[in-house]
Amino acid sequence: MSTVSVSRPTFSPIHRLGALVLARIESVGDFSLFAIGVLGQLVSGRPRRRVLLETMYVVGVGSIPVVVVTGVFIGMVLAVQGYDSFHHLGMETRIGSVINVSLVKELGPVLAATMLAGRVGSAMAAELGTMRVTEQIDAIRALGANPVGQLVVPRFLACFLLIPVLTIVADTVGIVGGWLFSTQALDVNSHFYWAHSRAFVTAFDVATGLIKSVFFGGAIALVACYHGFHCRAGAKGVGRAATVSFVVSFVAILALDFFLGLLLNTSYRLAYPQLPSLL
Amino acid sequence: MLRNLTLSVRSGETLVVIGESGCGKSVTLKLMISLLDATSGEVHWEGHHVAGLSRAERDRHRLRFGYLFQNSALFDSFDVFENVAYGLRESGGRSEADIRAVVVERLEEVGLEAEICSKKPAELSGGMRKRVALARALALEPAVMLYDEPTTGLDPVMTGVINRLICQVRRRRSVTSVVVTHDLSTVRAVADRVVMLEPVSRLAPDEPQAIFSGTVAEAFASNDLRVAAFMQGGDASWEREAG
Numbered sequence: 001m002s003t004v005s006v007s008r009p010t011f012s013p014i015h016r017l018g019a020l021v022l023a024r025i026e027s028v029g030d031f032s033l034f035a036i037g038v039l040g041q042l043v044s045g046r047p048r049r050r051v052l053l054e055t056m057y058v059v060g061v062g063s064i065p066v067v068v069v070t071g072v073f074i075g076m077v078l079a080v081q082g083y084d085s086f087h088h089l090g091m092e093t094r095i096g097s098v099i100n101v102s103l104v105k106e107l108g109p110v111l112a113a114t115m116l117a118g119r120v121g122s123a124m125a126a127e128l129g130t131m132r133v134t135e136q137i138d139a140i141r142a143l144g145a146n147p148v149g150q151l152v153v154p155r156f157l158a159c160f161l162l163i164p165v166l167t168i169v170a171d172t173v174g175i176v177g178g179w180l181f182s183t184q185a186l187d188v189n190s191h192f193y194w195a196h197s198r199a200f201v202t203a204f205d206v207a208t209g210l211i212k213s214v215f216f217g218g219a220i221a222l223v224a225c226y227h228g229f230h231c232r233a234g235a236k237g238v239g240r241a242a243t244v245s246f247v248v249s250f251v252a253i254l255a256l257d258f259f260l261g262l263l264l265n266t267s268y269r270l271a272y273p274q275l276p277s278l279l
Numbered sequence: 280m281l282r283n284l285t286l287s288v289r290s291g292e293t294l295v296v297i298g299e300s301g302c303g304k305s306v307t308l309k310l311m312i313s314l315l316d317a318t319s320g321e322v323h324w325e326g327h328h329v330a331g332l333s334r335a336e337r338d339r340h341r342l343r344f345g346y347l348f349q350n351s352a353l354f355d356s357f358d359v360f361e362n363v364a365y366g367l368r369e370s371g372g373r374s375e376a377d378i379r380a381v382v383v384e385r386l387e388e389v390g391l392e393a394e395i396c397s398k399k400p401a402e403l404s405g406g407m408r409k410r411v412a413l414a415r416a417l418a419l420e421p422a423v424m425l426y427d428e429p430t431t432g433l434d435p436v437m438t439g440v441i442n443r444l445i446c447q448v449r450r451r452r453s454v455t456s457v458v459v460t461h462d463l464s465t466v467r468a469v470a471d472r473v474v475m476l477e478p479v480s481r482l483a484p485d486e487p488q489a490i491f492s493g494t495v496a497e498a499f500a501s502n503d504l505r506v507a508a509f510m511q512g513g514d515a516s517w518e519r520e521a522g
Binding site for chain 2: 130131134135136138139140141142143144145146
């Protein structure tokens with residue numbers, strides 16, 4: 001009987017650090033190829049209508065309750081936190097402008113995206129991860145179909161198309177929550193509250209929030225599906241895919257928020273140079 | 280996982296691949312159907328080098344194969360009908376009535392009634408799941424059937440049913456079959472030829488990975504200790520530990 005002796009090489013911390021960096025670079029490359037593959041499938045094929053509608057229902061209708069509840073509270077929290085400062089200056093009625101600008105430009109889109117990443121993104125990663133470890137994704141390929149087209153494209157489209165709607169819902173209920181608390185609990189005059197809000201909130205502010213939300217939705221779907229498709233074996237692997245999906249999505253949302261905010265503001269100031277620049 | 284493996288499958292035969300867990304049996308099947316790409320070496324199908332095929336050609340290549348996965352791999356979110364109909368819908372060109380007729384016919388072929396069409400995979404027993412998965416694999420009339428551990432987790436009665444179905448599919452459809460298994464009753468029941476793989480970690484650098492290839496009778500009578508130990512116990516690892 002033949003035997004083979006294998007000596008294990010020892011690795012220094014520098015080797016391990018290098019391997020870690022290379023693995024991260026490789027995963028970025030993998031993710032880029034995955035995203036390109038999804039975009040290619042978007043162009044070349046149409047998802048099944050039934051699957052797309054089911055996914056849109058889960059992403060859109062299923063997310064509305066949690067977005068409404070969190071949106072209302074965010075609006076009221078902004079009123080509570082901002083009231084004292086404005087009260088000191090005798091400008092309580094201007095609190096509406098701060099609440100509403102904050103909501104439509106930043107908190108509405110980020111809140112809706114965070115809820116989507118937590119509620120839908122993690123579930124997508126877990127579902128696709130389970131399909132991977134139970135060989136259902138291999139079964140799709142064995143039956144001559146493309147799993148990216150079958151599984152990722154409907155999820156991507158649902159997130160991409162419906163997150164602006166969820167953002168509008170979050171904005172609306174947040175504005176209503178802030179107004180209700182300001183006028184009913186803090187005794188701010190309703191007429192001046194809205195008058196100042198109208199003066200400060202522009203169409204550009206609303207558009208900024210909606211444009212950013214579309215990118216958030218695309219990023220959440222790609223990150224969740226990528227981690228589901230590259231899930232490791234077993235229950236632990238599926239759980240890890242769901243967790244990592246949320247963490248990476250959340251970081252991506254904040255990073256995109258910063259860079260898109262910078263880009264959109266700069267573009268706006270280039271188009272309207274008479275406005276004072278922040279940079 | 281695999282190294283220095285040369286394996287050929289003859290048209291119309293049932294080849295059974297045996298070996299210890301982790302020796303690369305399932306990987307071999309996935310290389311054949313192009314679910315995995317080899318880092319080196321070549322897989323040929325009817326004279327074509329599989330790795331050289333375009334994506335569309337690979338999709339068509341896969342349709343020549345039916346694949347019964349180890350854990351059935353039925354789609355959880357679909358009912359039995361949609362599972363069996365999946366490949367038919369994807370390949371296109373069939374009316375809903377045609378699809379229904381083919382689904383019912385395939386389910387009957389594996390011994391299942393059309394009444395289970397509306398059931399979800401979670402509502403089925405292990406044996407029924409295997410048979411639904413077999414019906415799904417047969418729906419597109421494959422030329423080659425690949426069975427990955429077809430009787431794992433089944434009781435002896437259901438193991439016998441699956442073994443008979445493998446023989447029946449081969450007899451009625453004249454398909455070439457490759458069966459990966461640990462189960463010696465399956466080896467006895469279905470094999471024309473047996474190939475035993477040895478884990479790469481136990482091989483000398485130049486030793487081929489397929490350490491035995493022959494008929495069932497030759498496998499059981501093998502003078503090679505590794506093959507003999509496997510054929511007696513279904514697992515050769517004890518021999519190695521003792522040796």
